[in-house]
Amino acid sequence: MMLPADRVPLLRERLAAIAGPGRVLVDEAALRPYAEDYTELPARLPDAVVKVASAEQVAPILALGVELGVPVVPALARSNVGGLCIPIAGGIILDLLGLDRILEVHEDDRYMVIEPGVTWQQVKDHLDAHHPRLRFGYSLSPPDTSVLGNLLMDGLSNLSLRWGSMSDWINALEVVLPSGRTVRTGAWAWGQPGVTTAPMPRLDGLFVNWHGTTGVVVKAAVEVQAQLAHRRRCFYLGSRIETSFRFINALARADLCDDAAGLTWPLGKMLLGEPRPTWRSPGEPEVIVFLDSSADDEEVFHAKQRAIERVATRFRDDGERLEGPLPLEQIVEIDPRFRKLADWPMRLDFLLDHPGGGLTWVGTYGPTSRWPEAVRACHELMLERGFPPAVVTRAMRGGHFGVLRMIALFDRKDPAQVETVAALNRDLADAAFGFGYIPYKTPRWVVDRFRDRLDPGFVELLEGVKRLVDPAGVLNPGRWVFDAR
Amino acid sequence: VQAIIQVMIVRAADPDRQTLAGHMLAHLLARAVADPRLRASLARRRYRAGLVVSGMATTLELAGDAIVLHDGLVGRLAATLRTDLVTLLGVAAGGSLVRAWLAGRLGVGGNPFRLLPLLPLLSPSRLPEQGAS
Numbered sequence: 001m002m003l004p005a006d007r008v009p010l011l012r013e014r015l016a017a018i019a020g021p022g023r024v025l026v027d028e029a030a031l032r033p034y035a036e037d038y039t040e041l042p043a044r045l046p047d048a049v050v051k052v053a054s055a056e057q058v059a060p061i062l063a064l065g066v067e068l069g070v071p072v073v074p075a076l077a078r079s080n081v082g083g084l085c086i087p088i089a090g091g092i093i094l095d096l097l098g099l100d101r102i103l104e105v106h107e108d109d110r111y112m113v114i115e116p117g118v119t120w121q122q123v124k125d126h127l128d129a130h131h132p133r134l135r136f137g138y139s140l141s142p143p144d145t146s147v148l149g150n151l152l153m154d155g156l157s158n159l160s161l162r163w164g165s166m167s168d169w170i171n172a173l174e175v176v177l178p179s180g181r182t183v184r185t186g187a188w189a190w191g192q193p194g195v196t197t198a199p200m201p202r203l204d205g206l207f208v209n210w211h212g213t214t215g216v217v218v219k220a221a222v223e224v225q226a227q228l229a230h231r232r233r234c235f236y237l238g239s240r241i242e243t244s245f246r247f248i249n250a251l252a253r254a255d256l257c258d259d260a261a262g263l264t265w266p267l268g269k270m271l272l273g274e275p276r277p278t279w280r281s282p283g284e285p286e287v288i289v290f291l292d293s294s295a296d297d298e299e300v301f302h303a304k305q306r307a308i309e310r311v312a313t314r315f316r317d318d319g320e321r322l323e324g325p326l327p328l329e330q331i332v333e334i335d336p337r338f339r340k341l342a343d344w345p346m347r348l349d350f351l352l353d354h355p356g357g358g359l360t361w362v363g364t365y366g367p368t369s370r371w372p373e374a375v376r377a378c379h380e381l382m383l384e385r386g387f388p389p390a391v392v393t394r395a396m397r398g399g400h401f402g403v404l405r406m407i408a409l410f411d412r413k414d415p416a417q418v419e420t421v422a423a424l425n426r427d428l429a430d431a432a433f434g435f436g437y438i439p440y441k442t443p444r445w446v447v448d449r450f451r452d453r454l455d456p457g458f459v460e461l462l463e464g465v466k467r468l469v470d471p472a473g474v475l476n477p478g479r480w481v482f483d484a485r
Numbered sequence: 486v487q488a489i490i491q492v493m494i495v496r497a498a499d500p501d502r503q504t505l506a507g508h509m510l511a512h513l514l515a516r517a518v519a520d521p522r523l524r525a526s527l528a529r530r531r532y533r534a535g536l537v538v539s540g541m542a543t544t545l546e547l548a549g550d551a552i553v554l555h556d557g558l559v560g561r562l563a564a565t566l567r568t569d570l571v572t573l574l575g576v577a578a579g580g581s582l583v584r585a586w587l588a589g590r591l592g593v594g595g596n597p598f599r600l601l602p603l604l605p606l607l608s609p610s611r612l613p614e615q616g617a618s
Contacts, residue, residue, distance in 0.1 A: 237539065237570065265505065272508040274500070281504045281556060283540030323539050323570055330574040334609050335509045 003070050003090060008047050011068060015050045015092065018060045025049040034075065034085075034093045038352075038359035040410065040418045040425070041083035041443065046073070049093040055115070055218035058094070059180040062216065065092060065474040066178055073476045074212040076116060076146035080153060081361055082441040084211050088478040097146070099218060102126050107133055109195050111171055113221050116148040120345035123147055127224070135227040137163065138344030140392075142352065148220055153441045154209050156394060156403055158259045158292060158344050159225060161252060164397035165365070167208045171196050174219035175207055178470045186221065194221025206465065211442075211479040214469045230301035231294040233342070235331070236312060236324030237285035238262070241379075243320040244287035245371040245393070250311050251291065252368070252399025256304050259292035260395045264375065266388035267407075270350045272337055276409075277388045285323070290341075356411030360421055362428040366437030368395060368402035374435035378406050378428055385424045404437050447480055454481075493518040493528060494551040502556040506541035506570070514545075514552050516612040517605060523612075526602050527552065534599060535565035538573055545603070564595035566603075576607050 003011060015024045025031060026048055036043035047070070050061060065072035071091030078085045087093055100117035105126070114123070121143035127134050137157030139150050150157075151166040163169065172186030172194035185204040186197040197204055207215050238244025241264075248260045268288050269277040280286070293308065295301035308325070315322045331338045340346055351359055366374075371393055379389035387408050394403040406428045410421040429439060429446055433453075439446045447454075459481055466473070466482055478484025495514040497503050503511070518524045530547040535558045537543075544555040544562065558565070572590040576582050582604075585591040593600065605611065 239540070268505050269503070269508060272505070272512070274503065274508065277501075279502050281502075281541060283542060284504050284506075285539070321540075326570055326574055330578050334574065334577050335512050336614070337512065 003047055003068065007068065011064070011070060011092070012048050014064050014068075015048055015061065018064065019050050019053060019057050023051045023053060025051070034078065034087070034095075036086060037078050037083055038081055038357070039083050039443075040358060040360050040412070040422050041086060041445075044086055044088050044090065046087040046093045047090050049095055051095045051098050053098055055099060055174075055176070058176040058216050058218055059182070061092065061094060062176060062178045062474070063180050066472045069472065070474065071477050072178075072474050074116075074216050076149040077119075077142070077144065079141060079145050080149065080441050081359060081363070082443040084153070084441060084443070084476075084479065088444075089484045091474075094216065096216070096218075103219070105131050105134070105224070106193070106195075107131055109193065110134065110224050110226065111193075111195055111221050112224050113194060113219060114148060115219055116146060116217060118147050119144050120147055124345060127227075131224075133227050134224045135159075136224050137166065137169070138346075139166070140346070140348060142347050143345040147222070148217060151220065151222065152208055152217060153211070155441070156396060160394060160396045161257055161259050161398070163223070163225065168397070169223040170204055170208065170220055171223060172221040173204050173207055173217050175215040175217050177215045178472060178475055182218075183215070188221065206469065209440075209442075212476040213466060213479050213482060214475065216475075226296070228294040228296040230296070230298055231292070232301075232305065233290070233292050233328040234325040235328065236289040236291065236322055236326070238287040238289055239285050239321035239323075241286045241375050242372040243315060243322060244285075244289050245368070245375070247312065247315055247322060248289060248393070248395055249368050249371075249399055250314075251308065252395040254307065254311060255398065256308050256311070257291050257293045259290070260399075261290040261403075262287045262371075262375075262391075262393040263290060264288075264379070264389055264391040266390045267392065270388065270390065271340070271348075272335070273350070275350075275354060278383060278386065285321075289322075289324070291325075351407065351409065354409055356409065356414070356417070358410035358412040358417070358421065359407070360410065360425060361405050361407045362425050362432060362439060363403065363405040363441060364429075364432045364437035364439050365396070365401050366404060366432070366435065368399055370435040370437075371402060371404065374404055374432060374437065377431045377435070378404070381427050381431060382406060382408070382424065385420060385427075387421075387424060404432055404435075406432075442480070444478055444480075451481070492550070493524050496551060496553055498546075498553050498555045498559075503554070504541040504543065504556060506536075506538040507543045507554055507556060510536065510538075510543055510545075510606070511554055513606045513609060513612065514554075516609065516614065518552070519613045523605055530599075530602055532563040532599060533560050534603060535562045535594075536603075537565065537567040539569045562595055563599040564593065564597060566600055567592040567594070573607070577609050582607065 075085040097117040099115035104113040137159035172188035382389040544559040546553040568591040
C-alpha cells in the first residue's frame with residue numbers, strides 16, 4: 001500500500017487543496033515527531049501530516065486515501081505507549097488535535113459532547129470553571145493528551161473502580177467511515193440527546209478498541225459524574241504484595257472507594273527522584289495502596305472512612321502489616337513532591353522527562369484474583385533484566401477485573417537497551433497472559449505473539465467487519481490482524 | 486558557626502540504597518538546612534542518630550558541613566527514635582509528640598537530648614521550602 005515516491009507530491013497537493021496549505025506538513029523535520037512515540041517500536045515517517053481544521057475535512061481526506069490507495073492514520077497526542085499511531089506503511093497522518101471543542105455540557109443529564117482533540121486538562125478546567133457540580137474520570141496520561149483517544153482505546157481512569165474502563169463512559173459517537181458516510185450511534189442514531197447507548201445495537205463497539213481501523217470519530221457524547229462534596233485520597237502501605245492485593249479486593253467488594261490502586265515500591269522512589277530503584281530494604285513496604293473515596297453527605301463520607309479502616313484492621317488482626325491511612329494532604333506537608341499525586345489530571349514527569357526518553361509498558365486487564373502471583377512473577381522478570389519492578393494495578397468496575405501494568409523506562413538512543421526492553425516486554429506479556437491477563441491498547445507485536453490463541457471465529461468476524469467498513473484497507477493498516485501492505 | 490557554615494550538604498551514603506522513608510527524610514533535611522539557624526544548630530553536632538519509621542531504618546550522621554544518610558542503623562548511635570508513618574504524619578500535622586510517646590507509638594532510645602536538634606524536622610510546615618536559603 002506504500003505510495004510510490006513520484007505520487008507523493010500529488011498527495012500533498014491534494015491534501016493542501018482540502019485542508020489548506022498551512023495545514024499540511026511535508027518537511028522531514030515536521031514529520032519526524034509523527035514517526036515515533038515513547039516506545040521501543042520502530043519509527044516510520046508518514047508521507048504527509050494533515051492538521052484537520054474541521055470535521056467536514058475528514059471525509060474528503062479519507063476519500064483521497066481510498067482513491068490513491070494511501071494509508072490514513074488517525075492520530076491525536078501519539079502517547080498511547082503501544083505504537084498505535086506509528087504509520088507503519090507510511091501515508092497520511094490525520095492529526096485531529098485541532099478538533100478541540102467541548103461542544104455541550106448537560107449538568108442535569110450528566111454528559112458532555114466533545115471533539116477528539118479535547119484534552120484532560122481542558123475538561124478539568126472547563127468543568128471547574130463552568131460546571132463545578134460535575135466531575136470526570138482522569139487517566140494517568142499527561143494532561144495535554146486526548147480524552148477521546150483514551151475512551152476509544154478503553155483506557156482507565158481514577159473513577160474506573162466505580163464506572164468501569166473508559167469506553168463504558170461513551171453514550172454516542174459520530175463517525176466518518178472511509179466511504180465518506182457519517183454514522184451516529186447510541187441515542188444519536190434516533191436524533192435524541194446523547195444520554196445513553198441503551199437500548200440501541202452497540203454499533204459504537206465497531207469503533208472502540210479497533211485502533212482507528214474502521215472509522216474516524218469526530219464527536220462523542222460522554223458521561224460525566226456528579227461532583228460530591230467530600231473526598232479523601234490516602235495511602236496504605238502494604239508490607240507484602242499478597243496482603244496489599246487482598247486488601248484492595250476486599251475494599252472493592254465492600255464498595256467503599258472510587259479508586260483502589262496498588263503501586264509497587266519502585267514507583268514511590270521514582271516519584272521522589274530515584275531514577276532506577278532496584279533495591280528494597282526488607283523493612284520497606286512492597287506496595288503503596290492508593291485509595292480515593294467520596295460522598296455527598298458528610299455522615300456517609302465519615303462512615304466510609306471508618307469502614308475502610310475497619311477492613312484494614314481485620315487484616316492487621318490477622319497479623320498482616322498494613323499501615324495507614326496516610327492522608328495525601330498530610331504527606332504533602334512533609335514532602336511537597338507528593339503534590340503531583342494530589343489532583344487529576346497529573347503529569348508524572350518522572351516517567352516522561354528522563355534522559356533516555358523511552359517509556360514502554362505491558363498493560364493488561366485480567367482477574368484480580370491472580371494479582372499477587374502475577375505481580376510477583378513480573379517483579380522477578382523485571383529485576384532479572386535490571387529494570388525497577390514498577391507495576392501499577394487498579395481495581396476496575398467494582399473489582400470485576402483489574403489492571404496489571406508493568407512500566408519500563410529506557411534510553412531510546414541505545415540500541416542495546418531498546419533490544420533489552422523489547423525482550424522484557426515479550427517476557428512480561430507471556431507471564432501476564434499465563435495468569436489470564438489480556439494486553440490493552442494492543443500493540444501489533446502482542447497480536448502476532450498470541451495469534452494462535454485468538455478464536456478463529458473472532459478473527460473471521462473481525463476481518464469481515466473490516467472489509468465491510470474499509471474495503472480498501474486504508475485506515476491505520478497493520479493493526480490487529482490487518483495487513484500492512 | 487552560623488556565619489561560617491553557608492552550605493550544608495545532605496547526601497546518601499549509598500544513593501542506590503535509600504528507603505522511601507530515607508528519601509523523604511533527605512528532603513526534610515534539605516529543607517531544614519536551608520534555614521540558617523537550623524543549619525548552624527545541626528552543624529555544631531557530630532554524632533549519629535537512628536530513625537526507624539514503619540520498619541524503615543535510617544542513620545543520620547551529623548558531620549559538620551554535611552549530613553550523611555545511611556540505610557539501616559549503622560555505627561554507634563547517640564539516640565534512636567522509633568515510630569510509624571501514621572504517627573509521624575499526625576505529629577507533623579500538629580499532633581502532640583508527648584501524647585504519641587505516652588501512647589507507645591513513639592519510642593526513644595539512647596540519649597533523648599541528642600534528638601532535640603532534629604525535632605524541627607517533625608514540624609515541616611515551619612521549614613523553608615527546598616531551594617530557599
